[in-house]
Amino acid sequence: MRGSNDSPAWLIVTQREIVARVMNKAYLFGLLITVLLIAGIAGFFAWQSQQTDSYDVAVTAGDELAVTAAEQAAAQLRDGGELTVHEVADAYAARTALEDETADVWLRSGADGWTLSGWREPSGSLTQLLTPVVERVTVAERAEVLGTSFDELAAGGDLDTERLDGGDVDPGVVQFASFALAFLFFMGAIGSGQMIAASVVEEKQSRLVEIIASAVPLRQVLAGKVLGNSVIALAQNVLFASVGLVGLALTDFKAAVPAMTASLGWFVIFFTVGFVAVAALYAMAGALASRLEDLQGTTAPMSVVLMAVYLTTFGADGTLERVLSFVPVTSIVSMPVRVLSGAADWWEPVVALLLLAAFAVGVVLVSERAYRRALLQTGGRVGWRQALRAR
Amino acid sequence: MSTAHQEGDLEVRSLVRVFGTGDGAVRAVDDVSFRAPAGRLTGFVGGNGAGKTSTMRMIMGVLAPTSGETLVDGRPITATDRRAFGYMPEERGLYPKQAVLDQLVYLGRLRGIPAPAARAEILGHLERLGLADRAKDHVEKLSLGNQQRVQIIAALMGAPRALILDEPFSGLDPAAVDGMADLLREHTARGVPVLFSSHQLDLVERLCERLVILRRGQVVADGAPAELAARGTVRHRLVLSGDAGWVRGMPGVRAVDVDGPVALVELSDDGAGRALLHSALERGDVREFSPVRPSLTEIYREVAA
Numbered sequence: 001m002r003g004s005n006d007s008p009a010w011l012i013v014t015q016r017e018i019v020a021r022v023m024n025k026a027y028l029f030g031l032l033i034t035v036l037l038i039a040g041i042a043g044f045f046a047w048q049s050q051q052t053d054s055y056d057v058a059v060t061a062g063d064e065l066a067v068t069a070a071e072q073a074a075a076q077l078r079d080g081g082e083l084t085v086h087e088v089a090d091a092y093a094a095r096t097a098l099e100d101e102t103a104d105v106w107l108r109s110g111a112d113g114w115t116l117s118g119w120r121e122p123s124g125s126l127t128q129l130l131t132p133v134v135e136r137v138t139v140a141e142r143a144e145v146l147g148t149s150f151d152e153l154a155a156g157g158d159l160d161t162e163r164l165d166g167g168d169v170d171p172g173v174v175q176f177a178s179f180a181l182a183f184l185f186f187m188g189a190i191g192s193g194q195m196i197a198a199s200v201v202e203e204k205q206s207r208l209v210e211i212i213a214s215a216v217p218l219r220q221v222l223a224g225k226v227l228g229n230s231v232i233a234l235a236q237n238v239l240f241a242s243v244g245l246v247g248l249a250l251t252d253f254k255a256a257v258p259a260m261t262a263s264l265g266w267f268v269i270f271f272t273v274g275f276v277a278v279a280a281l282y283a284m285a286g287a288l289a290s291r292l293e294d295l296q297g298t299t300a301p302m303s304v305v306l307m308a309v310y311l312t313t314f315g316a317d318g319t320l321e322r323v324l325s326f327v328p329v330t331s332i333v334s335m336p337v338r339v340l341s342g343a344a345d346w347w348e349p350v351v352a353l354l355l356l357a358a359f360a361v362g363v364v365l366v367s368e369r370a371y372r373r374a375l376l377q378t379g380g381r382v383g384w385r386q387a388l389r390a391r
Numbered sequence: 392m393s394t395a396h397q398e399g400d401l402e403v404r405s406l407v408r409v410f411g412t413g414d415g416a417v418r419a420v421d422d423v424s425f426r427a428p429a430g431r432l433t434g435f436v437g438g439n440g441a442g443k444t445s446t447m448r449m450i451m452g453v454l455a456p457t458s459g460e461t462l463v464d465g466r467p468i469t470a471t472d473r474r475a476f477g478y479m480p481e482e483r484g485l486y487p488k489q490a491v492l493d494q495l496v497y498l499g500r501l502r503g504i505p506a507p508a509a510r511a512e513i514l515g516h517l518e519r520l521g522l523a524d525r526a527k528d529h530v531e532k533l534s535l536g537n538q539q540r541v542q543i544i545a546a547l548m549g550a551p552r553a554l555i556l557d558e559p560f561s562g563l564d565p566a567a568v569d570g571m572a573d574l575l576r577e578h579t580a581r582g583v584p585v586l587f588s589s590h591q592l593d594l595v596e597r598l599c600e601r602l603v604i605l606r607r608g609q610v611v612a613d614g615a616p617a618e619l620a621a622r623g624t625v626r627h628r629l630v631l632s633g634d635a636g637w638v639r640g641m642p643g644v645r646a647v648d649v650d651g652p653v654a655l656v657e658l659s660d661d662g663a664g665r666a667l668l669h670s671a672l673e674r675g676d677v678r679e680f681s682p683v684r685p686s687l688t689e690i691y692r693e694v695a696a
Contacts, residue, residue, distance in 0.1 A: 007500070009501055012497065012500045012501055013501075016497050020486070020488075020489060024488070202486065202487075205484065206482065206483075206484020206485065206486075207480035207481065207482045207483075207484055208484055208485060208486070209453075210448065210451065210453045210478065210480040211478055211479075211480060211498060211545060211546075212498070212501060213452070213453050214451040214452055214453055214473045214474070214476065214478050215473070215474050215498070215501045215502045215503075216474070216501050216502075217470065376453050376454065
């Protein structure tokens with residue numbers, strides 16, 4: 001009757017953890033919301049990058065300088081937008097055009113300087129576009145009076161940029177990525193961690209754990225829980241990362257997709273290894289509680305640590321970032337970001353990963369003992385120190 | 392208590408469990424020894440805090456003894472043995488949001504029963520307990536009584552080598568109690584020891600072949616119900632033709648109650664009985680002189696008070 005050909009206990013527990021989660025409606029709903037959120041953010045950026053600005057600029061007939069400036073600005077916009085020049089008869093016609101919105105702004109030159117009028121405050125991006133153009137037209141006019149030309153005056157005044165680290169990823173993308181990875185880490189770790197803690201305390205509170213503990217070693221139960229939840233966390237992050245990458249490919253940052261894919265790949269590996277430690281600690285936090293209501297208290301230290309990781313990693317740069325990229329847990333976020341920015345040598349992520357793995361093994365060993373000790377203790381909350389104390 | 396071992400007997404020897412340290416330490420189980428013989432229903436009786444649950448948890452290995460041993464077949468119980476024990480813990484609980492059949496199969500697999508065999512056996516049990524149509528329901532949708540039936544199935548599946556059941560009858564109506572008792576007897580008929588705790592003495596007296604009474608962590612009585620009753624202080628009823636007030640003055644005789652010609656007495660020894668009867672015959676007719684066996688309830692009150 002009792003066959004040994006069935007799966008080992010840890011695998012049975014792993015299967016149950018995964019199946020129970022996939023059948024959990026609240027979890028699936030949360031997952032859907034997050035995917036929609038990521039798709040929504042990507043979609044918004046994609047939509048924004050395809051938006052073309054269109055401006056209607058009024059100039060007064062006879063104001064040759066203004067006509068020239070407006071036409072040059074229109075030429076500069078090219079595919080980034082459209083600028084239409086409307087010649088109006090006089091100042092009164094210009095005011096009317098602004099009031100009835102046939103023109104967004106009215107550009108006019110004057111002896112003391114130029115004026116850009118709008119019915120309301122003129123658009124910032126249009127002002128930004130016109131400022132250098134106006135300057136250039138003014139200088140060109142004076143140059144002609146002095147018997148030279150704008151090009152002659154400006155020759156040798158160009159500023160080119162170059163980058164020596166060989167990286168080709170926009171710093172903005174790196175910054176966005178560090179934010180996104182820190183967010184993924186935080187959501188994944190807290191969300192899945194709380195789920196583990198809840199499932200542990202559920203078994204403890206109902207004494208189911210006594211039935212389980214008398215049937216199989218608790219070590220195997222913990223292994224199954226950590227493994228099952230790590231698989232879920234991994235699958236979840238792969239899903240989020242894929243949705244994010246597809247979204248990114250639709251935006252102006254599509255050039256960053258290959259670099260971002262490599263970075264996300266590292267992140268997924270780091271997260272999976274690091275999550276083993278996080279999962280074991282959350283299982284322990286669950287074992288410390290004796291009822292669901294105690295969970296908030298016993299998981300608080302975990303929440304604080306994860307929040308600190310989140311806050312320090314997404315803003316870090318320079319030496320701090322370099323250090324964080326090796327320190328276990330923060331390395332989950334910081335190292336993939338450094339890989340993306342091209343700041344990390346090939347060996348650096350490997351070393352950081354080994355450190356993280358060693359850390360995970362240590363944490364699992366410590367929390368395994370505490371998990372076993374606390375899980376069968378009934379009546380009241382067990383303190384972290386009490387559970388960790390060796391005996 | 393006989394000392395002969397029988398294959399499959401469950402035994403605890405000098406079991407001690409102390410909770411807490413220093414002045415606050417409580418000896419919840421204090422040198423408890425008894426045997427739950429194979430093929431017998433053993434009732435474990437005692438008030439709240441008597442140490443029943445702690446003892447059962449130590450037998451199941453989920454509570455570490457401070458000292459003492461738990462044995463099966465005369466040797467220490469191992470994890471492998473326990474895997475084949477059926478256990479029902481004190482507090483009732485299952486995964487509330489999982490289907491009845493799924494979680495029973497899960498618990499069965501953890502105990503080493505292959506999934507198809509577990510499923511077939513569970514469906515049989517559900518059928519028998521009238522829960523066949525609830526197999527796919529979430530446990531939280533079941534009534535408390537039905538949840539308890541599901542829990543008992545968790546303990547009974549896989550032909551366990553021993554059954555340790557903490558309050559299996561609590562909350563069941565009389566018909567369900569009889570059904571549960573029949574189910575347990577099927578297992579004792581297989582030669583399996585069944586140890587169950589209860590605070591309902593009448594139930595235990597009616598159902599079990601062996602009784603262990605616990606009080607404040609110590610065994611105060613252990614044996615078959617009839618044996619225990621025989622061991623209780625035997626009283627004698629004396630009915631005379633005249634007034635029985637004179638028995639109060641007899642040496643070696645304690646008059647528990649005297650009412651006209653009827654006296655209830657406790658005798659220090661057989662000689663005192665002979666002397667009493669002799670005196671009675673000198674004074675007139677003796678209509679009745681018989682031993683009175685106390686009921687188990689009286690013994691229980693006496694020992695567990």
